[in-house]
Amino acid sequence: MTTTTTTYHLRAVTDELAARTHLGATEMKNRTFCGVNLLVKGDPRFGGRYKDAAFTASTDLETVDCGACKRGAAWKGAKGGKYAAPEGKPKNAEASR
Numbered sequence: 001m002t003t004t005t006t007t008y009h010l011r012a013v014t015d016e017l018a019a020r021t022h023l024g025a026t027e028m029k030n031r032t033f034c035g036v037n038l039l040v041k042g043d044p045r046f047g048g049r050y051k052d053a054a055f056t057a058s059t060d061l062e063t064v065d066c067g068a069c070k071r072g073a074a075w076k077g078a079k080g081g082k083y084a085a086p087e088g089k090p091k092n093a094e095a096s097r
C-alpha cells in the first residue's frame with residue numbers, strides 16, 4: 001500500500017440538483033466526496049435540461065451540510081489540518097470515528 005499524498009484544494013459545491021451543499025475539491029472537478037456528480041456547463045444529462053445550471057463552488061466550508069461528505073476522510077482531514085500541511089498522515093485516520 002502506497003500512501004497517496006494528494007493535496008486537495010477543498011471547496012463547498014452545490015448545484016440545482018443537490019439538496020445539500022457537498023464537499024468537493026478543485027482536483028475532483030464536479031465530483032463530490034460522497035460520490036455525487038454535480039452539474040457542469042453544457043451537461044448532457046437530464047436531456048440537457050440543466051445545461052446552463054453549472055454547479056457553484058465556495059471556499060467557505062462551513063456551508064457544507066451533506067452528512068455523507070462530513071463523514072468522509074477528506075472532511076476530517078480538513079478539520080485536522082491535513083490539507084493545510086500535507087505530511088503523509090496515516091490513511092486510517094478515518095477509522096477513529
Ligand SMILES: [Zn+2]
Pocket residue numbers: 021022023032033034035036066067068069
Ligand atoms: Zn455529499
